[in-house]
Amino acid sequence: MKWLWSVWAAAVFLSCFSQGVSGKECVCELRNSESPFPMNKLDSVRTSASQCNRTITPNQMSEVDALMLGLQRRLEELEKSVAVLEKEDDGELYGAVSLRIIELELAEVLELMAKLNRTIRSHQQLSEDTATKCVESAVELTALLSVLKLHSMVQDMQDLEDFDHMHIVKKQRENQQMKRDLAHCQDELQATVEPPTPAPGHCPHGHLVNVSGPRTYTLTQYGTSYSYGAWGKDPNPAPGKENMHWLVVLTSSNVFGNYIRQYSSLSTIIVGKGPTDISISPSNPTTNTIQGPNMVMYGDALYYGCYNTPYVCRFNMTSRTVTNVALPQNSGFNNKFPYGHLAAAYIYTDLDLATDESGVWVIYTSPENFGNVIISKVLTDSPPELGKTWQTSLHKRTVTNTFMVCGVLYATRYLDKDTEEIFYSFNTETGVERYDLRIHIKKMQTNVQSLNYNPQDQMLYMYSDAYILSYSVVFQ
Numbered sequence: 001m002k003w004l005w006s007v008w009a010a011a012v013f014l015s016c017f018s019q020g021v022s023g024k025e026c027v028c029e030l031r032n033s034e035s036p037f038p039m040n041k042l043d044s045v046r047t048s049a050s051q052c053n054r055t056i057t058p059n060q061m062s063e064v065d066a067l068m069l070g071l072q073r074r075l076e077e078l079e080k081s082v083a084v085l086e087k088e089d090d091g092e093l094y095g096a097v098s099l100r101i102i103e104l105e106l107a108e109v110l111e112l113m114a115k116l117n118r119t120i121r122s123h124q125q126l127s128e129d130t131a132t133k134c135v136e137s138a139v140e141l142t143a144l145l146s147v148l149k150l151h152s153m154v155q156d157m158q159d160l161e162d163f164d165h166m167h168i169v170k171k172q173r174e175n176q177q178m179k180r181d182l183a184h185c186q187d188e189l190q191a192t193v194e195p196p197t198p199a200p201g202h203c204p205h206g207h208l209v210n211v212s213g214p215r216t217y218t219l220t221q222y223g224t225s226y227s228y229g230a231w232g233k234d235p236n237p238a239p240g241k242e243n244m245h246w247l248v249v250l251t252s253s254n255v256f257g258n259y260i261r262q263y264s265s266l267s268t269i270i271v272g273k274g275p276t277d278i279s280i281s282p283s284n285p286t287t288n289t290i291q292g293p294n295m296v297m298y299g300d301a302l303y304y305g306c307y308n309t310p311y312v313c314r315f316n317m318t319s320r321t322v323t324n325v326a327l328p329q330n331s332g333f334n335n336k337f338p339y340g341h342l343a344a345a346y347i348y349t350d351l352d353l354a355t356d357e358s359g360v361w362v363i364y365t366s367p368e369n370f371g372n373v374i375i376s377k378v379l380t381d382s383p384p385e386l387g388k389t390w391q392t393s394l395h396k397r398t399v400t401n402t403f404m405v406c407g408v409l410y411a412t413r414y415l416d417k418d419t420e421e422i423f424y425s426f427n428t429e430t431g432v433e434r435y436d437l438r439i440h441i442k443k444m445q446t447n448v449q450s451l452n453y454n455p456q457d458q459m460l461y462m463y464s465d466a467y468i469l470s471y472s473v474v475f476q
Helices: 002-020 039-055 058-088 093-161 165-190 266-271
Strands: 208-219 229-233 245-249 259-263 276-279 301-305 311-316 321-326 339-341 344-346 352-356 359-364 372-379 385-395 401-405 408-416 419-427 439-442 450-454 459-464 467-475
Touching: 058 093, 208 266, 208 439, 208 459, 229 450, 245 266, 245 301, 259 266, 301 352, 352 450, 372 408, 385 419, 401 450
Parallel strands: 352 401
Antiparallel strands: 208 467, 229 245, 229 459, 245 259, 259 276, 301 311, 311 321, 339 344, 352 359, 359 372, 372 385, 401 408, 408 419, 419 439, 450 459, 459 467
16 A cells, blocks of 8 residues: 555655756656566567468469469350250261360360369368467567566556655645645635625726617517517516526507516517516506606616605516605606606606616606606615605706616706717716716617616617617716
């Protein structure tokens, strides 16, 4: 057992040494204490193998071929003689002469056949003797090679036995320490650290400087029938729903909807295959019915404006239950303060739900704030609650949409049928407002009914005149 351990440790040492001295060479000294290789036996085997090749010569093979050819020709001549006899047989002298000729030819044919048989038997015996000698030579050569391999293995083991055992132990300890360090490093890499929630106004990505895309642009399976709706991904999904996309279309007069359509992936929502519909309320609207297109999914729950009331509803996708929280008194709802531009108003967009790195927000207004935008944090409990509230100087009717990124509100406005512009921001941490942003979003349709940011993939999800689009947010 000790001898085997020494061999294994020496192998480890050689491996580490070759890695540590890259570019150099390892030289091994061979000390052969055994008897020299038996060259005389090898020469004997070679001689036997050579005799195997020379035993059956081309001349001997040619002899067999010549006998076969001669026999064939005599048979052909015999066949001709018989044919002549059949034509000229008159029962007299000529028939007797022809018959004697045929008899002599037949005797010669039989003599050739006997000689051919003797030659073939001779060659068969010679081949058997030669094959026996070749087999014996091969067995002897195999035995010699086995002895040579065994001698080589014994010599290698003796050489390994001569290594410095203490040096081997030292290298083995170094290897064990290296393994422990690598295991520790791997544990640190595989450890999942929950990312900290950034404070409002402090974005780990940097500042929003551009929007590129669209990366996705397609009609839903509803076609162009319904121009109001919303879609996206849950930035805080339930286990197993990380790739799921959701879609809500306001199928009743562009005002309200009563079910959520879920797709297993982006590709399935693009092609419109395999959706799952989850009903929130009956077809006749109730206070739990979705009103307006500005809704979001967060933590496996849909947040939206409750039908015909100044409330934020929260629909739990698992329990299929609805809870809600009221907005401050006199908050606008039911199409009193919608988004829009000079050419159009986006009906029933009084309440705008948004998500960012910290959770859910609601954007709305009230007559007491002169129709200017109000921002409130939504605490995602069940039932939900309103957190801190901020008032801005941005008039809501001059805005086409808003979204939140790292606690900063961004607002868009209509430039033309091809371009939407992010022109405004409000930092909830510092209270600083800016009206000088000029970040353009390339549109594929004229109007934008809903726009929301997903902090998980840093994408903007847009619903525009029955089309769904997505954009990459660029930070610096």
